Amino acid sequence: MGADPVRRLTGRRAATGGVREILADRPVRVVIFTVFVVMVGFGIIVPVLPLFARSFGVGYGAAGIMVSAFSFSRLAADFAAGVIVDRRGERKSAAGGLVFVALFAFATSRAPNFPVAVALWGIGGAGSAIVFAALYSYMLKVVPKHRMARTLGIFYGAFNVGVVAGSPLGGVIAHRFGLASPLFVYAVLLVIAAVMFMRLVPDPAGRAPDESATPSAILGTRATIARLLHTPGFITTIVANLAYLWAIAAVYDTLVPLFGRDVLGMSTLGIGGVFAVALATEFFVLYPAGAVADHRGRKTVMVPALAALAIMTVAIGWAPTPMVFVGLMALLGITSGAAGLPPAAMLSDVVPESSTGTAVGVFRFCGDLGMTLGPLVAGFAANAVGFKGAFALVAIPSVVALALVAGTRETLRSNESTEGTASPRD
Numbered sequence: 562m563g564a565d566p567v568r569r570l571t572g573r574r575a576a577t578g579g580v581r582e583i584l585a586d587r588p589v590r591v592v593i594f595t596v597f598v599v600m601v602g603f604g605i606i607v608p609v610l611p612l613f614a615r616s617f618g619v620g621y622g623a624a625g626i627m628v629s630a631f632s633f634s635r636l637a638a639d640f641a642a643g644v645i646v647d648r649r650g651e652r653k654s655a656a657g658g659l660v661f662v663a664l665f666a667f668a669t670s671r672a673p674n675f676p677v678a679v680a681l682w683g684i685g686g687a688g689s690a691i692v693f694a695a696l697y698s699y700m701l702k703v704v705p706k707h708r709m710a711r712t713l714g715i716f717y718g719a720f721n722v723g724v725v726a727g728s729p730l731g732g733v734i735a736h737r738f739g740l741a742s743p744l745f746v747y748a749v750l751l752v753i754a755a756v757m758f759m760r761l762v763p764d765p766a767g768r769a770p771d772e773s774a775t776p777s778a779i780l781g782t783r784a785t786i787a788r789l790l791h792t793p794g795f796i797t798t799i800v801a802n803l804a805y806l807w808a809i810a811a812v813y814d815t816l817v818p819l820f821g822r823d824v825l826g827m828s829t830l831g832i833g834g835v836f837a838v839a840l841a842t843e844f845f846v847l848y849p850a851g852a853v854a855d856h857r858g859r860k861t862v863m864v865p866a867l868a869a870l871a872i873m874t875v876a877i878g879w880a881p882t883p884m885v886f887v888g889l890m891a892l893l894g895i896t897s898g899a900a901g902l903p904p905a906a907m908l909s910d911v912v913p914e915s916s917t918g919t920a921v922g923v924f925r926f927c928g929d930l931g932m933t934l935g936p937l938v939a940g941f942a943a944n945a946v947g948f949k950g951a952f953a954l955v956a957i958p959s960v961v962a963l964a965l966v967a968g969t970r971e972t973l974r975s976n977e978s979t980e981g982t983a984s985p986r987d
Contacts, residue, residue, distance in 0.1 A: 579711075580711075580715060580848065583708065583711060583712050583715060584715070586703065586704075588699070588703050588762060588763055588765070589700070589703060589704065589712065589716075591761045591762050592696065592699060592700065592716075592758075592762060593715060593716055593719045594719070594757075594761075595754050595757050595758050595761070595762065596696065596716065596719045596720060596723070597719040597720075597722060597723045598723065598750055598753060598754045598757060599659070599692075599723065599750070599751065599754045600719065600720045600722075600723025600724050600727065601723040601724075601726050601727040601730075601750060602723075602727060602746065602747040602748075602749075602750030602751055602754075603723070603724060603727065603747065604723055604724035604726060604727020604728045604730070604731060604836070604840075605727040605728070605730050605731035605734060605743045605746050605747055605750075606666075606731060606743045606744055606747050607724060607727075607728060607731065607813070607814060607818075607836060608728055608731050608732055608735075608818050608829060608832045608833045608835075608836050609731050609732070609735045609740055609743045609818075609829060610627065610628060610814070610818075611624040611625075611627065611628060611814075611815060611818045611819055612735070612740055612818060612822065612829065613627075613678075613740040613741060613743075613744070614626075614627035614628070614675070614678070614679075616740050617674065617675035617678065618675075619675055620944060621819060621940045621941075621943045621944045622937075622940045622941045622943075622944050623675065623940070624815070624819065624940055625815050625936040625937050625938075625939055625940020625941065625943075626679060626936075626937065626940065627675075627678065627679055627682065628810065628814050628815050628936040628940075629810070629932075629933050629934070629935075629936040629937050630679045630680075630682050630683030630686065631682055631683060631685060631686040631689065632686060632810060632929055632932035632933040632936070633683060633686065633933045634683045634684055634685070634686030634687045634689075634690075635686035635687065635689045635690040635693075635929050635932075636686075636690075636926065636929035636930055636932075636933050637687070638686070638687040638690035638691070639690050639694070639922060639925050639926045639929055640922050640926070641690075642654075642658075642687075642690040642691040642693075642694040645691055645694070646691065646694045646695045646698050647698075650764060651695040651696075651698055651699040651702075651762075651764070651765065652695075652758060652759055652762055652763075652764060653759075654691050654692075654694070654695040655691070655692050655695035655696060655699075655755075655758050655762075656755040656756075656758050656759045657688075657691065657755075658688040658689065658690075658691030658692035658695065659688070659692055659751045659752070659754050659755035659758065660688075660751070660752060660755050661685070661687070661688030661691070662685045662686075662688035662689055662692065662748075662751055663747075663748040663749075663751035663752050663755070664685075664748070665681050665682065665684050665685030665688070666682070666685055666744050666745075666747050666748040666751065667744065667745055667748040668681045669681040669682045669685070669744050670741040670742070670744035670745045670748075671741070690929075693925065694925070697921060697925070698921075699762070699765060700712070700713075700716065701921070702765040703765055707855070708855060709855075709905070709906050709909045710850075710851040710852075710854040710855045710859075710902055710903065710905075710906035711848060711851040711852055711855050712851075713851060713902050713905055713906060714847040714848040714849075714850065714851030714852070714902055715847070715848060715851075717847050717898075717901060717902065718844050718847045718848065722840075722844055724836065724840045728833045728834075728836035728837045728840065729830075729833045729834060729836075729837050730746075730833075731743045731829075731833050732828070732829040732830040732831070732832060732833025732834070733830065733833070734746055735829045736828070736829055736830055786923065789912070789920055789923065792911055792912070793911065793969070793970065793972075794907060794910065794911040794969050794970065794972045795908075795911050795912070795920070796965070797907070797962075797965040797966055797968075797969040798904050798907045798908045798911060798924065799904075799923060799924055799927040800927070800958075800961065800962050800965050801863065801867070801900075801903070801904040801907070801962045801965070801966060802904040802905070802908075802924055802927055802928045802931070803927040803928060803930055803931035803958065803962075804867070804931065804958035804959050804961065804962035805870075805897070805900050805901050805904060805928075805931070805959075805962075806928040806929070806931040806932045806935070807931030807932065807934065807935035807955065807958045807959075808870060808874060808897065808900075808931075808935070808955065808956075808958070808959055809897065809901075809932065809935075810931065810932040810933075810935040810936050811935030811936055811938060811939040811955040812874055812877070812893070812935075812939070812952070812955060813836070813839070813897075814936060815935070815936040815939040815940055816877075816878075816939050816943065816948065816951055816952060816955070817832070817835065817836070817877070817890070818832050819943065819948075820877070820878070820880075820886075820948050820952075821835060821883075821886065824948055825880070825882070825883050825886055826883075827883055827886075831883065834887075835886065835887055835890050836890075838887055838890055838891050838894070839890040839891060839893055839894035839897075840894060841894065842891045842892070842894035842895050842898070843894035843895065843897055843898035844894075844898065845898075846894075846895050846898040846899055847898050847901075847902065850862050850866070850898060850899040850902050850903075851902050851906075854902060854903050854906050854973070855906070855973075857973075858971045858973045859903040859906055859907045859910070859971065859972055859973055860903075860966060860967075860969070860971050862899055862902070862903050863900065863903040863904075863907075863966045864963065864966055864967055865899075866896055866899035866900035866903075867900055867959050867960075867962050867963040867966060868963055869892075869895075869896035869899075869900075870893075870896040870897060870900045870956075870959045871956040871959040871960050871963065872956075873889065873892050873893040873896050874893070874952055874953075874955060874956040874959065875952055875953045875956050876889055877889045877890065877893060877952055878948050878949040878950075878951065878952030878953065879949060900959075904924075905924075907972050908920065908921075908924055910972035910973060910974065911972050931958065935955060935958075938954065938955060939951055939954075939955050942954045942955070
């Protein structure tokens, strides 16, 4: 995620700035607030979406397909989304993408049958690809790389606070108005976020949309991708991102709601509360993990976090009671929070400035691949081998990523070199 920032802070104070200094940057502050609104809406539907799928009378595997459809569409649109953002700019792209997702979320809530619901929900994922491309592109243009992990801690924290606030609401809304109602509320909040983004977020200083940009200019060539794949640390970075988002989609978005209801007999209200607990603990670890990753190294955070993520994923499948389930989910929140930050920060360490656009496209593609495949594997595994086996199976990518990270050199540069080039430390 390396790019020349519009406003590069220099000196020791810049390298050690805290939350207040990061949030003093108005564009970053406004983007983070907009993200919060979006994720409140997403939090409302997360605990309910697999149950909404099941309301059509389908099995666990089909419920996994419903969750994956959104990610699959986003995966297919990732590279095209980058082209759109470079041609139209972050503000217009993000706002348009939010409205697009809102329209299809509302349409999904009115779907007459399961195939139509899956199709509509899946199409909405293309809009999400544009939104995320715009958000990350904007952050790349305004955030200095030497405080990227801490800024991402706050950025991801806005995600989690929004989901924490939305998850209990999702349970209440579904309980009172039916399983389709959270999708309608989500659509309304997305429209609100689109208006906020257009009105309150300025264009990055000195960066105009490139109306003449072509896909070949933006995506790069096969040779560029080949060079990236031979860049020390790059494969580790994209595999770690894939493993992290696989775990989020397979565990949080798929297995946890189904396990909570069908094995432990929890209500939608209880499942929403479980999500709130897990995401609250994740939120509290985000900034400290970012600070350690910025000052002590990415591996210092990633190695124990990935190991704990694999262990906790397996352990959740053995929860005998709702209370134990809640406790294990709280621990999972800590591990997922620590595991999610370093890959993006590591990307900013290892990617040459000339290949940033292509690198971010590959990075996001791998993350979305994990989000697409994770729910599919989780849903079909729950049918085939039960929940204990399913939780164990979806922990495998975390183990693979752990092995790669352990064998990769630290990519964080010294304080003296944070002002320099983006080459990794030898």
